[in-house]
Each structure stands twice: as C-alpha cells, then as structure tokens.
Amino acid sequence: MSKTFARSSLCALTMTIMTAHAAEPPTNLDKPEGRLDIIAWPGYIERGQTDKQYDWVTQFEKETGxxxxxKTAATSDEMVSLMTKGGYDLVTASGDASLRLIMGKRVQPINTALIPNWKTLDPRVVxxxxxxxxxxxYGTPYQWGPNLLMYNTKTFPTPPDSWQVVFVEQxxxxxxxxxxxxxxxDGPIYIADAALFVKATQPQLGISDPYQLTEEQYQAVLKVLRAQHSLIHRYWHDTTVQMSDFKNEGVVASSAWPYQANALKAEGQPVATVFPKEGVTGWADTTMLHSExxxxxxxxxxxxxxxxxxxQGDVAAWFGSLPVVPEGCKASPLLGEKGCETNGFNYFDKIAFWKNAYSRRGQVCSLQSLDAGLHCHYGRSLTSLGCFMTYAVEFDNVSRLYGDVRAVDGVSIAIKDGEFFSMLGPSGSGKTTCLRLIAGFEQLSGGAISIFGKPASNLPPWERDVNTVFQDYALFPHMSIxxxxxYGLMVKGVNKKQRHAMAQEALEKVALGFVQQRKPSQLSGGQRQRVAIARALVNEPRVLLLDEPLGALDLKLREQMQLELKKLQQSLGITFIFVTHDQGEALSMSDRVAVFNNGRIEQVDSPRDLYMRPRTPFVAGFVGTSNVFDGLMAEKLCGMTGSFALRPEHIRLNTPGELQANGTIQAVQYQGAATRFELKLNGGEKLLVSQANMTGEELPATLTPGQQVMVSWSRDVMVPLVEER
Structure with a gap:
C-alpha cells in the first residue's frame, strides 16, 4: 500500500475536525458604532478613488453612519497576520485564510438571521x-472566481488553450x-495549478484531486515547477506589479485573476484571458467578523x-469576479447583461476551489510551498511532512512595554528560512527591540515568538538557535582574533584543538584567515566587523541577528561590507535578520524589508515593491523621497480622490504629459547622478522633481531659481496610499 499525503494540504481530509470555540453570535443589533475597519484584497472595496463609477462605499456610509x-492586503498570509494583530472588524478572506482564521479563533460565527439579504445567496455557495x-x-460569502491564463493578444493572435505555455519551454x-x-x-495554490497540468499530461499518475496528492504525484508536480523556474520572469503576488510587467517588462503569459485583465483592457492594453483545457483552480472569498x-x-x-x-454586480464588474447573489448578474449596468457569462458564472462545477484539511487536533493543515531550491521565490521551504509551514522566526501579536511606552506594539511577522530580512526604521521605531526579543535579551509584554516552529518566548538566549552581531563588535582586546x-566554543566546553580549527574555518568564510594571531587593535574597523560575524557563525546558528553592524563604518567601507554580507548569506543559506536605519542599505541587501514606525510595522515587501509601491505616507517619505498628494491636492491637480505618492524621478520638466502643472523653481540641488528641483506650483503646492544628469549635458539656463516651468507625469505612476492607525 502506498503512503498517501495530502501534499497540498499535507493532512488527510478524513481526519476528525475539532471546531474552534467561539462566543455565540448576537440575537439583535444595537445602534451602529460609526466606524468600520476592513481588511480587503486590492479592488474589492472601492469608493470611487480609482474610477468614480465604481463606488459601493459612499452610499453605505450615508445610510448607516x-x-x-x-486596509488592503496582497496575500492570505498577510490577512491572517493582520487579523492576528487585531484592530480590524472584517476581512474578505480567501479559502486559504478562512479556515486558518476559524481554527485560530480569530473570527466568530455570525447570526444569518440578522442579515436579511442572506436569503438571496447562490445555493452553490451557501x-x-x-x-x-x-x-x-463563519461569515458571509462575498465573491468567487477562477484563476485564469492571461495572455498578450499580439503575441497570441489565437488564444492559447493550455497551461503548457507557462510550464514548458517553447x-x-x-x-x-x-x-x-x-x-x-507565488502563493501555495499554484502547486494545485501545476497539479492540474500534471493530471492532464501524465494521466498514468492517477491524480484525482489537485489538493490531495500521493508522494509520487507530488514529486511529479515539483519536477514540473522546478523546470518552470528557469522560464519565470517573476513570481507575482502584487496585482499592480504584474500589470506593470505586462505593460513594461515584456511579460506575455501568466496565471492571473480576472481583475488584472479587466484593468489592463480598460487601459487599452492587448490582453485577454482563457480557461485552459487542463482546468483551473479557483477562489471563493468570505467576509468574516473578527472575534474581538x-x-x-x-x-x-x-x-x-x-x-x-x-x-454584487459592481464588485464583479470591477474585479472580474462572480457575484454570490445571482441577481447581481442583472442589477449592474457596469457588469452588463453578459458580464457573468464572460467571467465564468457557468463554470462553477469545473473549478477546483481551494480546500484546507485538518490534523487530528483540529488544526488547519495549510498547503506548503516548494522545496529549498525554490523557497526564495515561493516563500517557504518544505522542512517536514507535517501540517505546518516552518518559518525561521514568527511574531504573533508581540508587544514590549516600558512603563507606558509601547516600544513594540502588536507586531506580527513571519520571516522565512534562508531569507535576508531587514528591519528598517528611524530611531525609536521598535526595530532593535524586536531583534533583542528574538535573541532573548528582552522579555515579552504580550504575544508569542517561535523559532523554527518551537515556542521561544520563555527560552533563555543560550537555548535559542540564533547568534547576534553587534555594532560595537564587542571583541576582547587582550585575546587573539x-x-x-x-570564545563561545570554549564556554560550551569544546576542546582547544577543535575550537581553533572551527574558528579558523569561520575566519576563512569572512576572508580573514590570515589575521588569526593579531589582536583586535591591529585590525581596521571593517576587519573587526568581519571578525564579529565570524564569531557568531562559528556556533553554526540557523539565524544570524545583525544589530546595525555597519553603522560605524565610512561610506565606501560600508558599501563594500554590504556586498560581502549578501554574498556570505547566500553562500551559507541561513537566515539573516538585519536591523538598520539606512534605507539604501536595506534595499540593496534584502529579500524583504519591514518598515517600522512607532513600534508597529507599516509595510513588509520586497525592496522593489517597497520603493515603487509604498502603502502609507510614512513609507513613501521614509523610503526614498516622495511627493505626497493629500485628498485636496490630488483632486485639484489630478482629478483623483484619496492620497497618493509620486516619486520625484517620475516627473518630467518642460515635457507634455498626461497630467500637467505649472510652477516656479525655488531651488536647484546638484547631486551628481541627478539634479533635484524644488518647485512651487501656481496653486501654492510644493513639488520635488529629480532629473537624471546625462553625460556631457549641461542644465538649460531656464532651469534656475525663479524660472517658470511646466511639469508632467503619468497617472499610472501615482501610488494610492492608506493611513495606518
């Protein structure tokens, strides 16, 4: 008998379900509280900021007060993390997140009798x-839809009929x-997408359920995904980035949601979608009520x-999804008479909807991602056959208080195994305190920390699989290098010969094997820093914590050490958690960056997405430089509602464009690679513009203080911002 694993869920569906305990739902409703905080997918809850036709918020606010x-979230993991952190009322949870939230007791059951429109739901989703x-x-159905194959119609005059175009080199x-x-x-459901392709192309494997695979089936799916890796331009999760890639980066085919295709077609881009013959996976989202x-x-x-x-119809028209209320197919002029048919309303029974299974203890067994060879793109490595995805370090609603001061305030984060992860923020933002909490040098005031799945909140520092590198090196001046x-090996009782051999090997890793007999005073600052790193590495930690280790070095040496640190981390394959206040440092070395402010995380993203798509005014201003348009300024200059960020380098001087304004140059700053202009627009608004300095070109005489200029920019480089509480 072959041993079968629910490899996408990693647990058998037949196991006993333990229902999460939750408070009983209310039997009546009092007066509305006047506020509602929702976590939602981008494009799910619109108030006319992007397009004035699409607004299903304003009328609700008027009618209910x-x-x-x-708060938009780009992944299911982010939604679960935000709900764990708390402070929100509702979440539009995917099938990936919903059962995790239920079993984690983050959401509460609802009383459907208090929802009069419940009776209008599609029987297929009830x-x-x-x-x-x-x-x-546990919640109200919201929308559902397929994961489609999106393609460039110029590249494919005839629609592709198979996922083969993204899985097989051709x-x-x-x-x-x-x-x-x-x-x-880049989400776990993509393994199921690959499983559908394998099911069709390798029928001898006998795949019946893409979420429930035997070991042999699972290995076949992994083989396809590994082979695909060399074809991939990017593993996407941010819809705006993917749309930009189709427009600007030469991407011509990908899995996608209907939302991206609809948005691109609205811009006149040559894209379309298709249901490939192998079938598609799908999602069904639920509006869920936080337990608190x-x-x-x-x-x-x-x-x-x-x-x-x-x-329901308006949401479906905007997102490219399907209503959970059939009448929605007829009630929205924006969706049109055939909108539901176009979006796939009749394909419900042909979609492999996401499913999660349970362990014997009632815990949700969430689908894991690819093995260590691909984990840097898919987010998690396969470390076991168990139910849980193992992260290097996890924070679950962590707080650290000093009297009334909340140095760390409800931080939830999952740091991946083998990742170079940076904690970036100004002084007093909580980043260093978080590092010290991981190391065990500080005690939690609330929440929990785990290291490689093991609860670590109460572990002493010496029992944690981490080592710390400090900014001041902390070397013993009387000892040889x-x-x-x-030294740490000596404390552990390792004999002299063995510990010296291990120390020499660690020094070789940081290219300092020749200084073993010197004293710290005989080394440069950069060399002492590398010795401190070697001292941490000799203990073979799985996580290396670096507390602003380059802060005391001069600029050139710091840049050199940045390159060396990144190469070292890649060669070792272990997790580096790096604390810094230097934005350039974080962007140049990291796989992901968390931006801290006032004890909280404002945004976690890749360096590129952090810079190109800041989510809050703080991130827009702290990571690089941005012009932040508030509601009045955005309406006046661009005819757009809401707050937006606009990078100075995305503005053109004296060049016609989609959006234009006139103003006067107030100051000019030559910065080597670029020149920065401070402008005062005719309406009184201030604007920063950065123009690259081309070889051999001189600034025109008209670009001097006091001169009138015209500036222009494109609407698609304006990034919508949300205010964080």
Whole structure:
C-alpha cells in the first residue's frame, strides 16, 4: 500500500475536525458604532478613488453612519497576520485564510438571521466548507472566481488553450522563446495549478484531486515547477506589479485573476484571458467578523449591504469576479447583461476551489510551498511532512512595554528560512527591540515568538538557535582574533584543538584567515566587523541577528561590507535578520524589508515593491523621497480622490504629459547622478522633481531659481496610499 499525503494540504481530509470555540453570535443589533475597519484584497472595496463609477462605499456610509476604513492586503498570509494583530472588524478572506482564521479563533460565527439579504445567496455557495464549520456559519460569502491564463493578444493572435505555455519551454507564436516572458503566482495554490497540468499530461499518475496528492504525484508536480523556474520572469503576488510587467517588462503569459485583465483592457492594453483545457483552480472569498470586533453592528450592516444585487454586480464588474447573489448578474449596468457569462458564472462545477484539511487536533493543515531550491521565490521551504509551514522566526501579536511606552506594539511577522530580512526604521521605531526579543535579551509584554516552529518566548538566549552581531563588535582586546572567534566554543566546553580549527574555518568564510594571531587593535574597523560575524557563525546558528553592524563604518567601507554580507548569506543559506536605519542599505541587501514606525510595522515587501509601491505616507517619505498628494491636492491637480505618492524621478520638466502643472523653481540641488528641483506650483503646492544628469549635458539656463516651468507625469505612476492607525 502506498503512503498517501495530502501534499497540498499535507493532512488527510478524513481526519476528525475539532471546531474552534467561539462566543455565540448576537440575537439583535444595537445602534451602529460609526466606524468600520476592513481588511480587503486590492479592488474589492472601492469608493470611487480609482474610477468614480465604481463606488459601493459612499452610499453605505450615508445610510448607516458607519465610516469605512480599508486596509488592503496582497496575500492570505498577510490577512491572517493582520487579523492576528487585531484592530480590524472584517476581512474578505480567501479559502486559504478562512479556515486558518476559524481554527485560530480569530473570527466568530455570525447570526444569518440578522442579515436579511442572506436569503438571496447562490445555493452553490451557501454551504461552502471554507466558512461552515461544526454547524456554525463563519461569515458571509462575498465573491468567487477562477484563476485564469492571461495572455498578450499580439503575441497570441489565437488564444492559447493550455497551461503548457507557462510550464514548458517553447517558442511562442511570435517566434520568440517564452523564457523570461511568463510568470507564476507565488502563493501555495499554484502547486494545485501545476497539479492540474500534471493530471492532464501524465494521466498514468492517477491524480484525482489537485489538493490531495500521493508522494509520487507530488514529486511529479515539483519536477514540473522546478523546470518552470528557469522560464519565470517573476513570481507575482502584487496585482499592480504584474500589470506593470505586462505593460513594461515584456511579460506575455501568466496565471492571473480576472481583475488584472479587466484593468489592463480598460487601459487599452492587448490582453485577454482563457480557461485552459487542463482546468483551473479557483477562489471563493468570505467576509468574516473578527472575534474581538470593536464595531460589530457596522460589520453586520456591511455584510448585509455587500449582498445587495447592485453591489454584487459592481464588485464583479470591477474585479472580474462572480457575484454570490445571482441577481447581481442583472442589477449592474457596469457588469452588463453578459458580464457573468464572460467571467465564468457557468463554470462553477469545473473549478477546483481551494480546500484546507485538518490534523487530528483540529488544526488547519495549510498547503506548503516548494522545496529549498525554490523557497526564495515561493516563500517557504518544505522542512517536514507535517501540517505546518516552518518559518525561521514568527511574531504573533508581540508587544514590549516600558512603563507606558509601547516600544513594540502588536507586531506580527513571519520571516522565512534562508531569507535576508531587514528591519528598517528611524530611531525609536521598535526595530532593535524586536531583534533583542528574538535573541532573548528582552522579555515579552504580550504575544508569542517561535523559532523554527518551537515556542521561544520563555527560552533563555543560550537555548535559542540564533547568534547576534553587534555594532560595537564587542571583541576582547587582550585575546587573539582566533581566541575571540573561538570564545563561545570554549564556554560550551569544546576542546582547544577543535575550537581553533572551527574558528579558523569561520575566519576563512569572512576572508580573514590570515589575521588569526593579531589582536583586535591591529585590525581596521571593517576587519573587526568581519571578525564579529565570524564569531557568531562559528556556533553554526540557523539565524544570524545583525544589530546595525555597519553603522560605524565610512561610506565606501560600508558599501563594500554590504556586498560581502549578501554574498556570505547566500553562500551559507541561513537566515539573516538585519536591523538598520539606512534605507539604501536595506534595499540593496534584502529579500524583504519591514518598515517600522512607532513600534508597529507599516509595510513588509520586497525592496522593489517597497520603493515603487509604498502603502502609507510614512513609507513613501521614509523610503526614498516622495511627493505626497493629500485628498485636496490630488483632486485639484489630478482629478483623483484619496492620497497618493509620486516619486520625484517620475516627473518630467518642460515635457507634455498626461497630467500637467505649472510652477516656479525655488531651488536647484546638484547631486551628481541627478539634479533635484524644488518647485512651487501656481496653486501654492510644493513639488520635488529629480532629473537624471546625462553625460556631457549641461542644465538649460531656464532651469534656475525663479524660472517658470511646466511639469508632467503619468497617472499610472501615482501610488494610492492608506493611513495606518
């Protein structure tokens, strides 16, 4: 008998379900609280900021008095993390997140009798096992849809009919290779997408359920994904980045949501979508109520409002999804008469919807990602056959208080194994305190920390699989370099010969094998820093903590050490957690960066996405330089509602463009590679413009203080911002 694993869920579906204990839902509703905080996918809750036609928030606010605040999240993991952190009332949870939230007791069951529009739901979704658990209903269905194959219609005059165009190296109809021109989703469900392809192309394996694979089937799927890796331009999760890649980076085919295709087609881009013959995976999202929601009445009002036919139709038109209320197919002029048919309303039974399974203890067994060879792109490595994805370090609603001062305030984060992760922020933002909490040098005031899945909140420093490198090196001046590096091994009782051999090996790793007999005073600052790193590495930690280690070095040496640190981390393959206040340092070395402010994390993202797509005014101003347009300024200059960030280098001087304004140069700063101009627009607004300095070119005489200029920029480089509480 072959041993079978639910490799996408990693646990058998037949195991006993333990229902999460939750408070009983209310039997009546009081007066609305006046506020509602929602976590949602981008494009799911619109108030006309992007397009004035699409607004299903304003009328709700007028009718209920509930002011809606939306926090967008790009992944299911981010949604779970935010709900764990707390402070939100509702979340539009995917099937990946919903059962995790239920079993984690982050959401509460609802009373459907308090939602009059419940009776209008599509019977196909009412009993969905992604939100019905133990006889209780945990939320209101919101929208559903397929994960489609999006393609460039110029490259494919005839629509591709197979996922083969993204999984198998080949020349496309334009005669060019697909290598570097296709993308794949970076979430766990993509393994199921690959499983559908393998099911069709290798029928002898007998795959019946893409979420439930035997060991042999799973290895076949991994083989396809590994082979695909060399073809991939980018593993996407941010819809705006993927749309930009289709427009500007030569990407011609990828898995996608209908939302991206609709948005691109609205811009006149040559894209379309298709249901490949192998089939598609799909998602069904649920509006779920936080177990500690502060505004439950407004939340119930919203859940009912979200099921009105016109709202359902408008959301489907904007996102490219399908209504959970069939009448929504007829109630929205924006969706049109055939909108539901176009989006795939009749394909419900042909979609492999996401499913999670349970362990014997009732815990959700979430689908894991690819093995260590690809984990840097998919987010997690396969470390076991168990139910849980193992991170190097996890924070679950962590706080650290000093009297009334909240140095760390409800931080939730998951740092991946083998990742170079930076904590960036100004002085007093909480980044160093978080590092010290990982090391065990500080005690938690609340929440929990785990290291490689093991609870670590109460572990002493010497029992944690981490080592710390400090800014001041902390070397013993009377000891040789070799003995400094070997000191920790001596404390552990390692004999002299062995510890010296291990210390010498560690010194070789940092290119300092020749200084073993010197004293610290005989080394340069950069060399002493490398010795401190060697001393940490000799203990073979799985996580290396670096507390602003380059802060005392001069600029050139710091830049050199940045390169050396990144190369060292890549060669060792261990997790580096790096604390810095230097934005350039964080962007140049990191796989991901968390931006801290006032004890909280404002944003976690890749360096590129952090810079190109800041989410809050603080991030826009702290990471690089941005012009931040508030609501009045955005409306006046661009005809757009909401707050936006605009990078100075995305503005053109004296060049016509989509959006234009006139102003006067106030100051000119030559910065070597670029020249920065401070402008005062004719309406009184201030604007920063950065113009690259081309070889041999002189600044025109008109670009001097006091001169009138015209500036222009494109609407698509304006990044919408949200205010964090």
């Amino acid at each position: 509930c002011a809606v605040n939306v 009993k969905g096992d992604w939100f019905n658990v133990g006889g209780k209903v 020349n496309l109809p334009d005669g060019k290779s697909n290598k570097g021109r296709v993308q794949a989703y 929601a502060k505004h439950p009445v407004c939340a119930y009002k919203w859940m009912n409002w979200s099921l009105t036919p016109k709202v 070799l003995d400094n590096v070997a």
